[in-house]
Amino acid sequence: MTYTVLGAGVMGLAVAAELTARGATVQLCDPHERPGPHACSWWAGGMLAPDCESETAEEPVTRLGREAADWWQARGVGVERRGSLVVTPGRDRAELDRFARRTAHHSSLDAEAIDALEPGLERRFSRALHFADEAHIDPRAALATLRDGLAAAGVPRVGMSGDGPVIDCRGLAAREALSDLRGVRGEMVVLRAPDVHLTRPIRLLHPRHPLYIVPRGDGVYMLGATQIESDSRAPATARSVMELLSTAYALHPAFGEAALLEIGADARPAFPDNLPRIRQRGATTHVNGLFRHGFLLAPAMARMTADWLLDGTRPEVMDDEDHRQRRTA
Amino acid sequence: MPTFYGTQVDSRLMLGTAQYPSPAVLEQAFRRSGAGIATVSLRRESAGEGAGESFWGLIRDLGLPVLPNTAGCHTVREAVTTAQMAREMFGTDWIKLEVVGHPDTLQPDPFGLVEAARILSDDGFKVFPYTTEDGVLAGRLLDAGCEVLMPWGAPIGTGLGLNNVYGLRTLRAQFPDVPLVIDAGLGMPSHAAMAMELGYDAILLNTAVAKAGDPAAMAEGFARALEAGRLGYEADPMEPRDMAAPSTPVIGMAFLE
Numbered sequence: 001m002t003y004t005v006l007g008a009g010v011m012g013l014a015v016a017a018e019l020t021a022r023g024a025t026v027q028l029c030d031p032h033e034r035p036g037p038h039a040c041s042w043w044a045g046g047m048l049a050p051d052c053e054s055e056t057a058e059e060p061v062t063r064l065g066r067e068a069a070d071w072w073q074a075r076g077v078g079v080e081r082r083g084s085l086v087v088t089p090g091r092d093r094a095e096l097d098r099f100a101r102r103t104a105h106h107s108s109l110d111a112e113a114i115d116a117l118e119p120g121l122e123r124r125f126s127r128a129l130h131f132a133d134e135a136h137i138d139p140r141a142a143l144a145t146l147r148d149g150l151a152a153a154g155v156p157r158v159g160m161s162g163d164g165p166v167i168d169c170r171g172l173a174a175r176e177a178l179s180d181l182r183g184v185r186g187e188m189v190v191l192r193a194p195d196v197h198l199t200r201p202i203r204l205l206h207p208r209h210p211l212y213i214v215p216r217g218d219g220v221y222m223l224g225a226t227q228i229e230s231d232s233r234a235p236a237t238a239r240s241v242m243e244l245l246s247t248a249y250a251l252h253p254a255f256g257e258a259a260l261l262e263i264g265a266d267a268r269p270a271f272p273d274n275l276p277r278i279r280q281r282g283a284t285t286h287v288n289g290l291f292r293h294g295f296l297l298a299p300a301m302a303r304m305t306a307d308w309l310l311d312g313t314r315p316e317v318m319d320d321e322d323h324r325q326r327r328t329a
Numbered sequence: 330m331p332t333f334y335g336t337q338v339d340s341r342l343m344l345g346t347a348q349y350p351s352p353a354v355l356e357q358a359f360r361r362s363g364a365g366i367a368t369v370s371l372r373r374e375s376a377g378e379g380a381g382e383s384f385w386g387l388i389r390d391l392g393l394p395v396l397p398n399t400a401g402c403h404t405v406r407e408a409v410t411t412a413q414m415a416r417e418m419f420g421t422d423w424i425k426l427e428v429v430g431h432p433d434t435l436q437p438d439p440f441g442l443v444e445a446a447r448i449l450s451d452d453g454f455k456v457f458p459y460t461t462e463d464g465v466l467a468g469r470l471l472d473a474g475c476e477v478l479m480p481w482g483a484p485i486g487t488g489l490g491l492n493n494v495y496g497l498r499t500l501r502a503q504f505p506d507v508p509l510v511i512d513a514g515l516g517m518p519s520h521a522a523m524a525m526e527l528g529y530d531a532i533l534l535n536t537a538v539a540k541a542g543d544p545a546a547m548a549e550g551f552a553r554a555l556e557a558g559r560l561g562y563e564a565d566p567m568e569p570r571d572m573a574a575p576s577t578p579v580i581g582m583a584f585l586e
Contacts, residue, residue: 056350102542182352182383207486229384272387273353 002164003309004029008157009039010139010294011287011301012169013146017075018302019167020153022310027158028150035143040171040266041294043188045214045224046139047201048072048296049084051105051131058275060317061293064300069135071299075149077142079135082200085109085118086129089250095205096127106131120197124252136201138216139295166284167305171269172231174288177281181289183231183267186224187240189248193258194219204251211247220261223248227292236265268292276301278308278318285309330365331508331530333477334423334455336394340365341525341555343396343510344548345535352387354544359391362548367393368425368533370400371415385418396457398425403432405445412449424449425457425479425512425533435485439466443473450474459512462496464503471507478504479512479533482524486536488516491523501528518547518554525558526566 001024005016008030019026032038050065073079086106088096100106106129114121114128168174175181196219203212214222223244226236241263248255270291271277278301279286287305290297304315330339344364349355359367369388388395397415402408405428412424428445430438437460446456450473458470462480470478480500483489491497492514501509511524512533524532534551541547 058351182387231383270351272351272356274351 001025002027002162004158004162004164004166006030006166006168007039007170007173008032008035008147009169009171010041010044010143010298011171011290012167013143013150014298014302015167015169015287015305016150016155017146018306019309020150020155022306024306024310026150027156027162029158029160031159033157035140035147037264039143040186040268041139041143043186043225043264043266044139044294045188045201045212045222046137046142046295047084047212047214048079048135048137049131049201050296051103051134052084052086052203053293053296054104055099055102057293058273060275061297065293065296067300067303068296068298071303072137072142072295075142075146077137077145079137080200081135083130083132084134084136084201084203085114085121086131086203086205087114087121087125087127087251088205090126092206093127095207096129099205100129103129103131105133118198118200118202120199121202121252134201136214137295142295164283165309167309168284168286169288171288171290172267174286175269177284178279178286178288180271181269182229182272183233184270184291185226185228185230185232185265185267186292187226187228187236187244187263187265188222188224189236189241189244189260190216190220190222190262190264191255191258191260192219193221193252193255195254195257196221196252198252202251204247206247209243209247211244211251213248213251221248221255221258225292231267233265233267236263268294276317278305278315279320280308280318331510333457333508338365338394338531341531341559342366342552343368343512343531343533344538345370345533346388347400347535348539349544352384355539356387356391357545358538358548359393361545361552362538363552364393364548365531366396367391368396368398368535369419370398371411371418394423395419395421396423396425397421398459399427401429402427403429403438405441405448408441408445409448412445412454413452416454422453423455423457425459427459437461437481439463442466443469446470446475447473457510462493462500464500467500467504467507471504477508477510479510481513482511482520482532483514485513487514488537489514490516490520491527494523494527497524497529498527518550521551522554522558522561525555526562528562 003026005012006029016026048068050062054062069079109128111126198215201214226240271289274291276289307313342364343366345368399408399411408428428438428441449456456475457477459479483492508530510531516537538544538548
């Protein structure tokens with residue numbers, strides 16, 4: 001029996017990798033030869049930050065997200081286990097207190113300790129939260145590693161699915177089959193700032209324009225990301241980019257001298273509770289709705305999908321009918 | 330219950346739809362708040378080619394009258410354009426008019442507000458202006474065609490409550506027949522109770538609920554506070570006084586020991 005995985009974004013590649021690793025025969029169905037800007041995971045930050053995400057995300061995101069770093073590492077992806085830092089401008093101190101209250105597994109750092117950990121911040125902050133267990137990856141390198149691993153394992157790319165079971169991981173492209181799936185638009189910037197020396201993801205809390213910065217090495221940083229209730233994949237607006245850049249500038253003025261390498265925008269697939277789902281429809285298994293947690297949750301979702309397909313273990317994230325159908329029933 | 334432009338609503342709470350952790354949490358908060366009106370802010374990105382359709386679908390499923398706003402507009406022209414887009418998108422001539430006067434405080438621009446209110450009223454809109462507690466400005470807004478006023482409690486998103494109780498009380502006394510809604514700045518249910526005790530007709534909330542650790546619980550907290558405050562107002566409260574006055578007379582009391 002051959003499993004056909006539809007969509008070669010982070011979810012599709014992860015499912016294909018997991019099934020292949022467990023000995024199943026898999027083929028990938030995606031119009032594109034390589035991972036690229038057509039998939040929203042191309043634009044991801046690559047933070048594996050389950051504790052920070054628990055500020056707003058529901059409990060399963062944090063718990064399932066803890067599997068991510070080991071899973072990526074086992075697939076040969078370079079995982080930077082340097083934790084993450086959360087800071088705030090002096091006048092928004094209360095934001096840091098609130099963040100600390102609503103998250104766990106962090107320690108509070110003073111100026112001295114921040115400087116010891118991340119000297120590149122140049123003592124601009126007197127207090128920070130350190131989430132020591134968190135990690136980050138380069139999402140594009142991770143996608144390429146999975147794709148190359150599948151190719152090396154002989155997983156073919158096909159134009160159409162065969163007769164066997166189908167795992168639909170197409171994200172928003174599958175919305176005609178999943179009426180409660182929506183798009184949440186995100187905009188991001190990649191820049192090269194050789195005068196900035198940060199080694200781990202930094203989150204700057206701000207009541208209007210929160211920002212995270214993920215180092216990609218060689219002075220390259222990803223700034224993200226807006227979150228707008230819209231399916232639009234249109235180019236980023238000037239306003240969003242100005243907000244991201246001015247917040248980065250507030251974090252470190254040397255970002256003002258950075259070279260803008262990329263401005264990206266896409267729409268993330270999400271269900272109404274922003275939690276992912278596995279949903280069986282006939283011979284098709286939908287794995288979707290990873291929202292802003294693609295790289296964080298794809299490993300656990302891939303594991304549960306494989307458990308379901310190969311062993312019949314019902315995934316905790318499985319539901320049988322969609323939200324809107326249930327309501328109108 | 331308050332009546333806005335001839336439409337009676339069955340709650341004294343207008344609840345915003347921004348900044349919730351997820352649409353599912355938003356829905357729970359609305360259910361427990363008993364809100365009578367849902368306010369929505371229109372961003373340009375969401376307006377084109379049905380891009381925000383799925384989110385609006387969730388809002389429509391709440392089954393409440395929708396009050397779109399012009400949040401984030403800094404000029405008259407921007408506010409008027411946004412109002413026109415909102416009318417088309419939501420099929421309502423109600424508009425909560427915000428013209429921001431200062432980027433830091435987000436306080437209303439009183440001059441731009443009056444101008445935009447006149448343009449929109451003349452164009453058939455039913456304008457709900459976000460204003461300060463200034464009584465002269467209130468008069469000008471009514472002259473411009475507004476039949477509702479929405480004075481701030483405190484700057485947007487601050488959660489400071491009612492910053493100028495004297496001013497808000499004066500405004501209420503000055504315009505006893507105009508529906509008055511406290512908009513912005515409320516953080517705790519007690520602030521809502523106080524707005525009711527001052528005789529205000531309704532309140533508008535967003536951040537206080539959306540950014541609470543448990544938005545649905547906070548929504549219910551506000552709902553109960555509104556009920557408590559309104560009951561207190563309608564019950565014709567006693568006047569505060571300086572001297573203690575025993576609730577049981579002392580003279581003539583029997584000494585039992």
